[in-house]
Amino acid sequence: MPRLLSSALRIRRDPRLLKIPPYLSLLCILVGVVWLFLLPLDEYSRRTYISENALLPGQVHTYFGGSDQNVFRAYKHEVNALEDKSNLEINDKLESIIKGIGLKVGRQNFTYNSAGNVYSGENLYALLKAPRGDATEAIVLVAAWKNTKEELNRNGVALVLTLARYFKRWSLWSKDIIFLVTPDSIAGPQAWVDAYHDAHDSSRVDRLPLKSGALQGAIAIDYTQQERFESVHIIYDGVNGQLPNLDLINSVSNIAGGQMGMGVAIQEMWHHDNKYPDRLRTMLRGMLKQGLGLASGPHSSFIPYHVDAVTLQPFGRGWQDEMAMGRVIEGTFRSLNNLLEHLHQSFFFYLLMHRDRFVSIGTYLPSAMLVAANFTIMAIALWVKSGQPELNKEAAKKNEEFEVNPNNSAVERDLFLPLGFVTGCQFLSVIPLYLFNHAPESTLTPIFAVFTVLNLLLPYGLSHLITTYYAPTAQQYQMIRSFSLLLLGMFLSSLATLNFSLSLIVGVLSTPLTFMQPWPESPALRTFCTVLLNAIAPTMVLVIGASVWRLEISDVLREAAFAWDVYGMYSSIVVWCVWWPAWLAASVTVLGKPVPAATRRGKEKAKTA
């Protein structure tokens, strides 16, 4: 045993050991990325299953149909007549219709300001008291007047009215049902859910006049298609990449796909052959949406409050009519009605790659963690390296300096500059965060253009500043890299537990930062690294991303500011306060010109003498 330990100690001393970490980091990155691409294989993904037995999806007869079709047609006429009316007029009419059905109605005003624009409107909702319940639990049926593409949700609103009338006739509900009609798809539901949980800012959003118990689930209808449809598209991404319980998606897919015989699609994959490429595409689309953290429909605002919610959207040409859609919702509501406790059995962290195929967190998390770990490994390696004497020719000559303490090879580290620099970068990041979230819309694009140009020049300026005033040594550059990578690794691994996809996307885009170092003697390599870094700068990625998806930069920025102001999307914090400072530190390092420690010490001695 002692021999083993002493040989272990000898290995620890071996200078070759310090050459390993960069390769280890690279290996982590490669394994992490390859891991992701293995997930769609049959061996790594699993079939979905209903975990909560109380749900019993598709086990009841649904009776929606027959004369309800006439009712639906009548309500659709009413909705058509309201097409060009104002929000208030629409709500006045809807209120009289719902009161006619015999339900209590509440209305709520909201006004949001974002990027100089005003988003205001009035929500209208109705409460169906459960004949068999005690008003401690409720389920919500939502239809936004306009969907996320600003199309009139003609059939959706008419269907909600019809279902309200139909549900009222049944005596089997043990949970209250709330019917919510919002003027738009994002701000309205957000205002309503905030106010329902008393978490609203009362200067912008009114309180709700009428409330029920804890929300157990919510279904939103986005039904603009006029022709008969073929399949149902389930939209499930919540704000900040949070997802609803997988049981809810499974129930809907079970009812629609199994009981009603419709197709079920996810992530806008209108055709899916359940083979590897389609599965991968579905998964990557899901990850991208999750990573952006944007609200994808009226259901998104519910998920942060731990209310599981999805939006259902009919698509394709087929023979299913509005009644079939109504029956899907009826079936889902009957299932939710059965719940004895909040949905908790199934997964909250998953990646869906087909409607009945998924991977759970235990299988996919290692890939993001490996990518985040590569930064930490490199940070530790750099720290150890910075504690070792400089190994160049000059140092070899001046070896006597280290001979004072031959066994204890650690040299003292000068922490002030690296700590100050990394902290400074972190604080600088507040500027873009504030600018892009508070500037009015008209100035967003010019500010972005100016910022992009400044961002190109900033590393040169900072590098010039620190080389002129502080003359950092190679050790100090190592420590700058070490601290900045440590912070990056730390933020990303924490983030991986909250929003896996965002962490992985930022992690993969920042992988080159691991390998950046000063190139004082090789201008070619320095230029190459600078170009590479500028290609993966947050601003550049935004520009490239926008052009790939054919979006206007101004729309992207406006949407991001809206997301920040209205539903608290934190992706912009991650971009500006996690990714950007790490990028800046790496860019400055690449441009660095380290001064040999010995000359610097000599200079200081001269100064003090």
Place this chain on the structure above:
Amino acid sequence: MNDGKVTVGRTAGLFLGAAVLRLALFTLFPGLPDLLTGRVEVSTPVTSFKRLQEGLFLYNHNVSPYEGGVYHQAPLFLPLFALLPSFATLPIFTYLLYIAVDLLSANALLKIADSREAGSSALFTSPRRDKRWSGFIVAALFLLNPFTIATCIGRPTSVFTTCAIIHAIAKAIAGAPFTAMVALSFASYLSLYPLLLLPPLLLLAYDRRKQTTKTTPFAFTVTHLGIVVGVHAILFGMSYLLTDCSWEFLPSTYGIQLTLQDLTPNVGLWWYFFVEMFDSFRSFFLAVFWLHLSAYVGGLTIRIRRQPLAVMTLLLGIFAIFKPYPSISDTSLFLALIPLFRHVFPLMRYTFLETAIVIYCCFLGPAFYHLWIYAGSGNANFFYAITLVWGLGLSLLVCDLTFAVLRDEWEVERPEMVGKEIRQI
């Protein structure tokens, strides 16, 4: 002469800066104090400012503050906070009080650092003592430590305990054993556990006593134990009178710490263990946990007899991990004393690892707590796992500091071994 003036000016600047920073955080971010007060990492059941408000409300309405079982803090806080203008209307006075307490602690810490006790105590002089940080830097590290700032903004009453402990140490070093004992009695009256610091504090006071008066160690111990008992008796008597002549405060304040009846999560290791515990084993494990906590006192005091200040620092680190209701306030006290031992830093081996673990926990802890409590997608195990890692990081730090202090002593005893590799056999 001139140098002294510069230092005074610099220190005043630091104190002013720290006060302005805190005041700015209080006033510019009005939501921040309440947010931090609600965080389990900052407020524990026995220090929470919210619970203090509850107790204060009952006290002001002539109801026993311990009715309702929410308030678990010492009764003497009540008249103090009742004297201040009401928190609801004029919160600025409460803010100023907490800022003043922080500054007082920093001032005492500055004196401890400038006394050079850490490098050269009465019985031991470290060969490395010249490598030290001035009181200014030590005070700055305390005042600008994010944990200290978060604690100040979150306003738990543990800052008073911190202040009393640091003052006890400072007074013991300054050769005022009586004041030191009074300060320690206040600390232990406020939160019980500082009583365990009594043995090393007595040693410290004895080592640094004025040499003019001659006392035997025995007489010194008895006198000062008497002072501690006397001050406790006075404080308990005042509390008894304050709470309408009832001893109800004893079980509600100290009883709750001894028997851990409130199982609100915190950064410590007790709550989860006792949530899981079958009731029949509860008293046994309570005894074991308390025994474990107090067992370090004797061992460390005897082993590092020559450096009582190091013993107290290590003990405070151990308390920050293993006491029943720890918070980051206890960690900030431990971290405040570590810079005094700048001279042994080169002997510490895992500083980067420890720092990285502690900082990792600072991010992962709130994230997992969020997953458990708000998102509902995690559970209690998530948060407990992180508190375990946090405990691990701090205990590594404690071990590392112990190692460094012992190695420093050992190298004086065995000069031929200086710089040799340590090998475990």
